[in-house]
Amino acid sequence: MRWCLSGPKPDILTACPFAHRGLHGAGVSENGMAAFDAAIAAGYGIECDVRLSRDGVAFVFHDATLNRMAGRDGLVAMLDAAALDQLRLPDGGPVPRLSALLARCAGRTPLLVEIKADDRHVDAICKAVARDLDGWPGAPVAVMSFNPHAMRWFVKQRVEQLRGLVVTQQGKGRMGAAITRALALWLAKPDFVACDVRDLPSPLSRRARRQGWPVLTWTVRSDADRARAAAHADQIIFEAGHD
Template sequence: MSKRTPDWLTARPFAHRGLHGQTDGQRLSENGMAAFDAAIAKGYGIECDVRASRDGVAFVFHDTALTRMTGRDAAVAALDAAILDQITLPDGGTIPRLSALLARCGGRTPLLVEIKADGRRVEAVCAAVARDLAAWPGAPVAVMSFNPWAVRWFLRQRVGQVHGLVLTQQGKGRLRGAIERALALWLSKPDFLACDIRDLPSRLSRHAQTKGTPVLTWTVRSAAEQAIAAAHADQIIFERPRD
């Protein structure tokens, strides 16, 4: 039986961490509000990463530590929201709260929220994301994660929320990868898959599409990868070059 997933999930490409890099003469930071605004202006969907502050507020940021993007030697999870609000990205913008990004999307721009969490300790970040999503019922938003426990949290705690599993086979042996993948699929029961473009085509992606489960693919960066995605996936999560 095919899964029933919303049309917006595959209707348009998603800009990976926003439309960052060189855009209209400006250098825009990944996961920054300016990069998200640029994606919205060009009609793309948005993919973003989310972590929780020490006091349980969802912030849009990829890395565990702030160092690479801000030069500050601290973990996102070690700081309260009021402090994170004051830290700037290379383009001069501040680290966005998820609530602010949802407001900017306004229930119109499709949004993929990738939850960053390790192991089974997913409650803080998942609950923070869920609180923000509750303010936007019916908005085109999906949650996804490499961590099947995070996806499972939404399966159980926020019934009806579109949820997906992010997958890669890179750096994994065949047996280890198969076991991890089977366990993750069983735990999360995803509505869609987000597969590493380097793994396509794969038996998993073909099987998912046969069953009616949409397959997104990341991170598409070239014309050659776009061609692979067109043949073996339902939509792309991309970075430049693309325009």
């Protein structure tokens, strides 16, 4: 099965490190505005996660469930946008809408938007993300996902949008991982790949770099991770305290 990465190597992916879910820690919640403001002030790019409300609005939130970060039972997908607006993160800040984060970045801060979609039904969340991105034409934004169907949506509907495939080999057999990865690459036709730092170097990272395509790596948390990333990737997505 053949695959290819599309388009030229974009500077926005390699110009600066990306703060994973913002520059959080020490009382500053992940994927919250305080974390994003800290990353912007420090001159970093931002990586964030996006899930969909019941009524089709893109919110910046990692987990499918609300327990860990919003202190209540239930699923993000079961609440309307108005209800999600009322929730508070552990640091007291709101759960941001993607549109609010884009406004805070103001078309200047590089932004990686990881689309959280758990199955093949990606149309609604991809439409919501694309709708928000329409308000910031030319902004340094890339979308990415573990789910190749989400990136396939952009291939078909917004082919000009910079897009990436997030990959990990952890917990997967070698043969099964290779087959799954080949199919995912064929579906997603990514402009870049974001590899688990624990996997580096990998056949995929080597092949992409030989062809001159960007390899990002996540989540860099230690000096050992930094050294591995420096040898085998083009830019890092890091946790606070390990930039």
